[in-house]
Amino acid sequence: MLSVTKVLGKVLVARFYERNAGLFFVVFYLMFGIVESSQIISYHQSLIYATLTSVAFQLMVFAIWLLYTLKCVQFISEQLRQPLNQFVFQLALLHPSQLFIQSIQLILLLHLPVLAYTIFIIALGINSQNYLSVGSIILFQTALYLASARWLVYRLQAQHLFRFKLDLPHLTWKWPKPLPLFYLGHLTTQLPTVFFFAKVASLFCIFGFLQIPVDHYEVRVAILGLLFGLASHSVVVFELRKMEERFLLFMRTLPLSHLHRFLYLALTYGMLLIPEIIMLAINHVHAIDLVGIYLFGVGFLLLSHTQLFKKLDNEKYLQWMLGFFLISFLLVLFKIYWIEVLGLWLLGYFYFTKHYYPFEASEEAG
Amino acid sequence: MLTLHRVKKEYNSNLIIQVDQLQFDTGLYWIKGNNGSGKSTLLKVIAGMIPFEGDIVVNGIDLRKQPVEYRRQIHYVEAEPLYPPFLTGIDLISFFTQVRKAKKEEVHFLVQKFNISSFIAQPVGTYSSGMVKKLSLVLAFIGQPAYILLDEPLVTIDKDTVPILYEVISLYAARGIHFLFTSHQAFDIPSLTHRELLVENHSICYL
Incomplete structure (x- = not known):
């Protein structure tokens, strides 16, 4: 049984954390990075007590946990559809009770960050004698884990019958699609939950930052909010690059210049960031700043995308992303973001022209 | 005329194919060779799809110096093409x-000829491999290239489509378009003659 756990760990658990590293980074920063180190304990105590004492706040926390569980379930479902992972269905040959144990183990491993924080909530809840809240939290989480594990058992046993698909609403486009919609269509039809969660996290970051009280109009708050939103798009960018190598190889044979291709890509990311720009606009960010922020956002995603032409490797990409994020963060703090905008576009174009044709996915695999 | 000069392709330092000098003039060329001999890699190199060492020139247009114009001259279709599953055939066409910059009448002719009009409004993800192949063949013929490269064009298409493909190739050959193709199956167009080449031991020669 240990070997089964090990294989599932490699195929599903490690890949889950790898793919969502950007999201975890944002959440980690929001939980531990935005308050001074001396206030971290009291900050978390306040959050936990709010969870324990306010019904509305507790319901909000439950909603977040539910979304996280749905994300886990969607991820497993997507992975089980991959031809490479079809061998996982051999687990259905296990005794039902063993299969259930394996499933619950897997679900718990995917929920480790939630579980770790829940332990603190329960400990404080018992300490402060909020037994009813503690009970409801334990009950809710147990129900989530049992339901997810039961679903997984059913999914593995009924391979031929079942196909889970979270159908989020997406636009239907009657006319022939222009190239940017080749990319965006991949997100809305093939990876709707990845897209949905990236957008929710991104808009949440922007909204959160715009709530920070400032004495006067400060554009950096908006840019920092967007920067965190962009970090949550890291998985989206990686998936789009992967899609290019799998389904858009024919593009390489078409008579299009590098500039033409690069502008198509810019248009794609420009369309992707429209919700963020709308959110900034309705929160009274000045029009001239909006233009700059838009160029900053598109440039950031373009550079993230084009540097993946050097190597399409998730681990290296995330390391690069972390460094890139920190540099951008500092440049924004030091008010040199407008220079960065120019740098992002120029460097993005440079990487693109230098690596677009020399890149070979088959070499990456070899 | 298509010329390859000192072309060399390696994957992870493993030599796949090396061509000192090779010239294709007019007509049809059947490139033969065992599985893994490097036929598909050679076609991808000529299509400008993958990096390589050396020079390739078509009608005086150098791939390295005029990449956009070169790609206008060379069309290529893979043995097992893949397209985004949510796109429809119409989107791609x-x-x-x-x-x-192709003419709509020409596209309409190809769609009718290959008999794909009944399914091209559906997403590619719903197609069988034969339907995807037919779509890819139509895409290969769209435009005004000098050469069309077909990697295993007969694989997965039904027997009714084979004479249609032969007919379209004959028609386009009469317009002055030349063909390089690989095939493990007999490829015999009665109205046209072809020359044969063999890829073996990392090199290519005329038979």
């Missing part, structure tokens, strides 16, 4: 027509 429209896109290729626009990028290659």
Whole structure:
């Protein structure tokens, strides 16, 4: 049984954390990075007590946990559809009770960050004698884990019958699609939950930052909010690059210049960031700043995308992303973001022209 | 005329194919060779799809110096093409027509000829491999290239489509378009003669 756990760990658990590293980074920063180190304990105590004492706040926390569980379930479902992972269905040959144990183990491993924080909530809840809240939290989480594990058992046993698909609403486009919609269509039809969660996290970051009280109009708050939103798009960018190598190889044979291709890509990311720009606009960010922020956002995603032409490797990409994020963060703090905008576009174009044709996915695999 | 000069392709330092000098003039060329001999890699190199060492020139247009114009001259279709599953055949045909500045009548003719009009409004993800192949063949013929490269064009298409493909190749050959193709199956167009080449031991020679 240990070997089964090990294989599932490699195929599903490690890949889950790898793919969502950007999201975890944002959440980690929001939980531990935005308050001074001396206030971290009291900050978390306040959050936990709010969870324990306010019904509305507790319901909000439950909603977040539910979304996280749905994300886990969607991820497993997507992975089980991959031809490479079809061998996982051999687990259905296990005794039902063993299969259930394996499933619950897997679900718990995917929920480790939630579980770790829940332990603190329960400990404080018992300490402060909020037994009813503690009970409801334990009950809710147990129900989530049992339901997810039961679903997984059913999914593995009924391979031929079942196909889970979270159908989020997406636009239907009657006319022939222009190239940017080749990319965006991949997100809305093939990876709707990845897209949905990236957008929710991104808009949440922007909204959160715009709530920070400032004495006067400060554009950096908006840019920092967007920067965190962009970090949550890291998985989206990686998936789009992967899609290019799998389904858009024919593009390489078409008579299009590098500039033409690069502008198509810019248009794609420009369309992707429209919700963020709308959110900034309705929160009274000045029009001239909006233009700059838009160029900053598109440039950031373009550079993230084009540097993946050097190597399409998730681990290296995330390391690069972390460094890139920190540099951008500092440049924004030091008010040199407008220079960065120019740098992002120029460097993005440079990487693109230098690596677009020399890149070979088959070499990456070899 | 298509010329390869000192072309060399390696994957992870393993030599796949090396061509000192090779010339294709007019007509049809059947490139033969065992599995893994490097036929598909050679076609991808000529299509400008993958990096390589050396020079390739078509009608005086150098791939390295005029990449866009070169790609207008060379069309290529893979043995097992893949397209985004949510796109429809119409999406892809429209896109290729626009990028290659093709005439709509020509596209309409190809769609009718290959008999794909009944399914091209559906997403590619719903197609069988034979339907995808037919779509890819239509895409290969859209435009005004000098050469069309077909990697295993007979694989997965039904027997009714084979004479249609032969007919379209004959028609386009009469317009002055030349063909390089690989095939493990007999490829015999009665109205046209072809020359044969063999890829073996990392090199290629005329038979």
